[in-house]
Amino acid sequence: MCCSLDPENKPLAGMKPEAFDTSQVRGMKFFDPHVHMSARTTDDYLAMADAGVVALIEPAFWLGQPRTGLDSFRDYYSSLVGWERFRSSQFGIRHYCTIGLNSREANNEALAEKVMELLPLYIFKEGVVGIGEIGFDDQTALEEKYYRAQLELAKTAGLPVQVHTPHRDKKRGTQRSMDIAIEHGIDPKMVIIDHNNEETVKEVLDRGFWAAFTIYPFTKMGNQRMVEIVRQYGPGRIMVNSAADWGISDPLAVPKTAALMQMNGISRADIELVTYINAITAFAQSQQIDEADFNGEVNQSAKFEGNSILRGGQQPRIDKSSIIIN
Secondary structure, three states: OOOOOOOOOOOOOOOOOOOOOHHHHOOOOEEEOOOOHHHOOHHHHHHHHHOOEEEEEEEOOOOOOOOOOHHHHHHHHHHHHOHHHHHHHOOOOEEEEEEOOOOOHHHOHHHHHHHHHHHHHOOOOOOEEEEEEEEOOOOOHHHHHHHHHHHHHHHHHOOOEEEEOOOOOHHHHHHHHHHHHHHOOOOHHHEEEEOOOOOOHHHHHHOOOEEEEEEOOOOOEOHHHHHHHHHHHOOOOEEEEOOOOOOOOOOOHHHHHHHHHHHOOOOHHHHHHHHHHHHHHHHHHHOOOOHHHHHOOOOOOOOEOOEOOOOOOOOOOOOOOOOOOO
16 A cells, blocks of 8 residues: 555544544653644644644745745745744744755756755754755656755764655655665664655665654545554654645644554553654754753743734633634
8 A cells, every 4th residue: 555545544443533632642742753834823833732742843845836046945944943943932842943955946956056055054053953854756867966965965964864755656766765875875773764654664664764654634644554554563763743734734643643543552652652752862863852952931922033923912822612712
C-alpha cells in the first residue's frame, strides 16, 4: 500500500471511531517535528497546547506559489526565527525550525543560486535545528543539484538534515535521497527521512536513517495505518508529525495518533518514543534542543519588535466552550 488516496479510511478491526478530546492524552507530552505553523491560526496553537504539544519544528517550505525574488525568502526565513518563534512561545510551545531551499523552488536555478548564498546567514541562528526540508519533488536534475549542495552545507554546519520525499514515485525518490546522502558522507543517524509509508519504511530503517511519518488526511498516512506500522516495526527511529499546512490538514495529528495507539494497545513507552522522545533525540544533534526549555513561563503581555499577539484590550485566553464571542 502506498500513500495514495484512501477514500474508505476504515477503522481498525473491532474498533469504533470516537471523538477526540484532550482528556484521552492527559498527562502526555508531544513534540511535533514537522508542522508549518506560519499557515495556522492562533486557535491552532491554543488547541495544540491544550492537547499536550510542548515543542515543534517548522521546516522551511514553499508558500503555495513560487516566490519571485530573494527578499521574499529572506523575509520568510526571518519570520521562522523571529515572529513565529515568538508567537509559539505565547502559547507555551517551544518553536524550532529547519532552514533550506525546498525542492519545488530549486527548479528556478537563477533564484536558487541566490538563496544558496543566503542560507549561511540563517542556519546558525538560535532555534535552527537542521537543514530542511530538502530533497525531491519531481526528481529533476536541478532538485538533485541543490539537494547535494545543501547536504554539504549541513556537513559544514554539523546539522541534521530533514528530507522531503516525493509524493510521486516515492520509493525511487526515497532510495535516491538516501543513496546521495551516503555518497556525501552523511551519517544516516543525522538524516530524518520524512513522509514515509508502508512502501519505504523497511529500507529506511534497515539503512539506519530516521523514519518520519506525516499524518495527513486522505493522503500521506492515516493514523490507523500508523498504528500498524508501529506494531510491525516497533518504535525505534520512528517519529510522527502533522506537517499541518495550507491544505486540508490537522495540527492535532500527533496527539490524536497517540490516543489511537493507546486505544489499540500500544504501550505508553512506545507511544512516548514515536510522539516525543525520538524527535528530540534526532534533532538535538543540532545542540539546540534542551527539554528544560519546554517549561518556560508564558507572558502574553510580551511583545516582539513592538507587536503582541493580543489586540486592543484583548484577554490572553478565550472561552472556547462559549458560543458568545465578546
